[in-house]
Amino acid sequence: MYLILFGLTLLKPLRPYFRKHISDVLDHHEYFLLSTMMILLIIFMYIAYLVFISRTTTVGTMMENISCLSFSEVIAIFVLSCLTVITGLLVFELDKNHNTPLMNEILLKSMSTIAVICVAVFIFKEKYKIHQIGGIALVMIGIYLASRKNL
Numbered sequence: 001m002y003l004i005l006f007g008l009t010l011l012k013p014l015r016p017y018f019r020k021h022i023s024d025v026l027d028h029h030e031y032f033l034l035s036t037m038m039i040l041l042i043i044f045m046y047i048a049y050l051v052f053i054s055r056t057t058t059v060g061t062m063m064e065n066i067s068c069l070s071f072s073e074v075i076a077i078f079v080l081s082c083l084t085v086i087t088g089l090l091v092f093e094l095d096k097n098h099n100t101p102l103m104n105e106i107l108l109k110s111m112s113t114i115a116v117i118c119v120a121v122f123i124f125k126e127k128y129k130i131h132q133i134g135g136i137a138l139v140m141i142g143i144y145l146a147s148r149k150n151l
Contacts, residue, residue, distance in 0.1 A: 016095055016105050023096035028089050035088075103146065110143050 022031055050057050069077070094104050117136055120126040128136075 013105065019092055019095045023092060028092045028096070031092055032085070032088055106146060107143060110139050114139060114143075 019031070026034070047059075047062070051059055091104070091108070098104070114136065117128075121128065
Protein backbone atom coordinates (compact mmCIF):
# COMPACT_ATOMS: atom_id res chain seq x y z
CA MET A 1 0.00 0.00 0.00
CA TYR A 2 2.79 2.43 0.84
CA LEU A 3 4.38 1.83 -2.56
CA ILE A 4 1.09 2.78 -4.25
CA LEU A 5 0.80 5.94 -2.13
CA PHE A 6 4.40 6.81 -2.93
CA GLY A 7 3.79 6.31 -6.66
CA LEU A 8 0.64 8.45 -6.57
CA THR A 9 2.48 11.12 -4.63
CA LEU A 10 5.15 11.26 -7.32
CA LEU A 11 2.88 11.03 -10.37
CA LYS A 12 -0.16 13.11 -9.44
CA PRO A 13 1.69 16.48 -9.31
CA LEU A 14 2.76 15.99 -12.93
CA ARG A 15 -0.82 16.11 -14.26
CA PRO A 16 -1.15 19.92 -14.31
CA TYR A 17 2.09 20.26 -16.26
CA PHE A 18 0.95 17.71 -18.85
CA ARG A 19 -2.36 19.60 -19.15
CA LYS A 20 -0.50 22.89 -19.56
CA HIS A 21 1.74 21.38 -22.23
CA ILE A 22 -1.27 20.00 -24.13
CA SER A 23 -3.28 23.22 -23.76
CA ASP A 24 -0.88 24.98 -26.12
CA VAL A 25 -2.12 22.72 -28.94
CA LEU A 26 -5.67 21.65 -28.04
CA ASP A 27 -8.77 23.51 -26.92
CA HIS A 28 -10.49 22.26 -23.78
CA HIS A 29 -13.19 20.35 -25.68
CA GLU A 30 -10.61 18.63 -27.91
CA TYR A 31 -8.49 17.72 -24.90
CA PHE A 32 -11.49 16.37 -23.05
CA LEU A 33 -12.61 14.24 -26.00
CA LEU A 34 -9.14 12.77 -26.50
CA SER A 35 -8.62 12.24 -22.78
CA THR A 36 -11.98 10.49 -22.40
CA MET A 37 -11.28 8.19 -25.33
CA MET A 38 -7.91 7.24 -23.80
CA ILE A 39 -9.49 6.61 -20.40
CA LEU A 40 -12.17 4.44 -22.03
CA LEU A 41 -9.48 2.42 -23.82
CA ILE A 42 -7.59 1.90 -20.55
CA ILE A 43 -10.78 0.84 -18.74
CA PHE A 44 -11.60 -1.67 -21.50
CA MET A 45 -8.08 -3.09 -21.23
CA TYR A 46 -8.48 -3.37 -17.44
CA ILE A 47 -11.85 -5.13 -17.78
CA ALA A 48 -10.35 -7.49 -20.38
CA TYR A 49 -7.56 -8.25 -17.91
CA LEU A 50 -10.09 -8.99 -15.14
CA VAL A 51 -12.26 -11.18 -17.35
CA PHE A 52 -9.72 -13.07 -19.47
CA ILE A 53 -6.45 -13.17 -17.53
CA SER A 54 -7.13 -12.95 -13.79
CA ARG A 55 -10.65 -14.41 -14.17
CA THR A 56 -11.90 -12.52 -11.10
CA THR A 57 -15.17 -11.53 -12.76
CA THR A 58 -17.29 -12.10 -15.86
CA VAL A 59 -19.02 -9.71 -18.22
CA GLY A 60 -22.35 -11.26 -17.19
CA THR A 61 -21.68 -10.56 -13.51
CA MET A 62 -20.78 -6.95 -14.27
CA MET A 63 -23.91 -6.46 -16.39
CA GLU A 64 -26.08 -8.07 -13.71
CA ASN A 65 -24.65 -5.76 -11.04
CA ILE A 66 -25.15 -2.71 -13.27
CA SER A 67 -28.74 -3.69 -14.05
CA CYS A 68 -29.51 -3.97 -10.32
CA LEU A 69 -28.84 -0.27 -9.72
CA SER A 70 -31.81 1.69 -8.42
CA PHE A 71 -33.03 4.85 -10.13
CA SER A 72 -31.45 7.06 -7.45
CA GLU A 73 -28.10 5.27 -7.87
CA VAL A 74 -28.23 5.84 -11.65
CA ILE A 75 -29.00 9.53 -11.01
CA ALA A 76 -26.07 9.69 -8.56
CA ILE A 77 -23.73 8.21 -11.19
CA PHE A 78 -25.06 10.70 -13.76
CA VAL A 79 -24.49 13.64 -11.37
CA LEU A 80 -20.97 12.42 -10.56
CA SER A 81 -20.25 12.11 -14.28
CA CYS A 82 -21.51 15.64 -14.91
CA LEU A 83 -19.38 16.97 -12.06
CA THR A 84 -16.34 15.14 -13.45
CA VAL A 85 -16.84 16.67 -16.89
CA ILE A 86 -17.49 20.17 -15.58
CA THR A 87 -14.55 20.17 -13.18
CA GLY A 88 -12.27 18.67 -15.83
CA LEU A 89 -13.16 21.42 -18.29
CA LEU A 90 -12.79 24.13 -15.68
CA VAL A 91 -9.42 22.87 -14.45
CA PHE A 92 -8.13 22.67 -18.02
CA GLU A 93 -9.31 26.23 -18.67
CA LEU A 94 -7.72 27.37 -15.39
CA ASP A 95 -4.38 25.77 -16.29
CA LYS A 96 -4.46 27.22 -19.78
CA ASN A 97 -5.36 30.83 -18.99
CA HIS A 98 -4.70 31.57 -15.30
CA ASN A 99 -1.78 31.21 -12.90
CA THR A 100 0.66 28.35 -13.10
CA PRO A 101 -0.38 24.70 -12.92
CA LEU A 102 1.35 24.27 -9.55
CA MET A 103 -0.44 27.29 -8.10
CA ASN A 104 -3.79 26.06 -9.40
CA GLU A 105 -3.22 22.61 -7.93
CA ILE A 106 -2.34 24.07 -4.53
CA LEU A 107 -5.38 26.36 -4.56
CA LEU A 108 -7.75 23.59 -5.66
CA LYS A 109 -6.51 21.14 -3.01
CA SER A 110 -6.65 23.73 -0.24
CA MET A 111 -10.06 25.07 -1.19
CA SER A 112 -11.55 21.58 -1.56
CA THR A 113 -10.27 20.74 1.94
CA ILE A 114 -11.92 23.86 3.32
CA ALA A 115 -15.16 23.04 1.46
CA VAL A 116 -15.23 19.53 2.95
CA ILE A 117 -14.68 20.96 6.42
CA CYS A 118 -17.48 23.52 5.91
CA VAL A 119 -19.86 20.76 4.79
CA ALA A 120 -18.86 18.71 7.83
CA VAL A 121 -19.49 21.62 10.21
CA PHE A 122 -22.61 23.19 8.72
CA ILE A 123 -24.44 20.16 7.31
CA PHE A 124 -23.26 17.23 9.43
CA LYS A 125 -22.79 19.32 12.61
CA GLU A 126 -19.32 17.97 13.37
CA LYS A 127 -17.37 19.64 16.17
CA TYR A 128 -13.72 20.70 15.77
CA LYS A 129 -11.18 21.57 18.44
CA ILE A 130 -9.38 24.90 18.61
CA HIS A 131 -6.14 23.56 17.10
CA GLN A 132 -8.09 22.16 14.13
CA ILE A 133 -9.80 25.53 13.59
CA GLY A 134 -6.35 27.17 13.81
CA GLY A 135 -5.11 24.81 11.08
CA ILE A 136 -8.05 25.74 8.87
CA ALA A 137 -7.29 29.43 9.45
CA LEU A 138 -3.63 28.87 8.49
CA VAL A 139 -4.72 27.17 5.27
CA MET A 140 -6.98 30.11 4.44
CA ILE A 141 -4.16 32.58 5.13
CA GLY A 142 -1.85 30.46 2.97
CA ILE A 143 -4.36 30.53 0.11
CA TYR A 144 -4.62 34.29 0.37
CA LEU A 145 -0.83 34.74 0.39
CA ALA A 146 -0.26 32.24 -2.42
CA SER A 147 -2.87 33.81 -4.67
CA ARG A 148 -1.54 37.36 -4.29
CA LYS A 149 0.51 38.49 -7.26
CA ASN A 150 2.65 40.90 -5.27
CA LEU A 151 2.86 41.49 -1.55
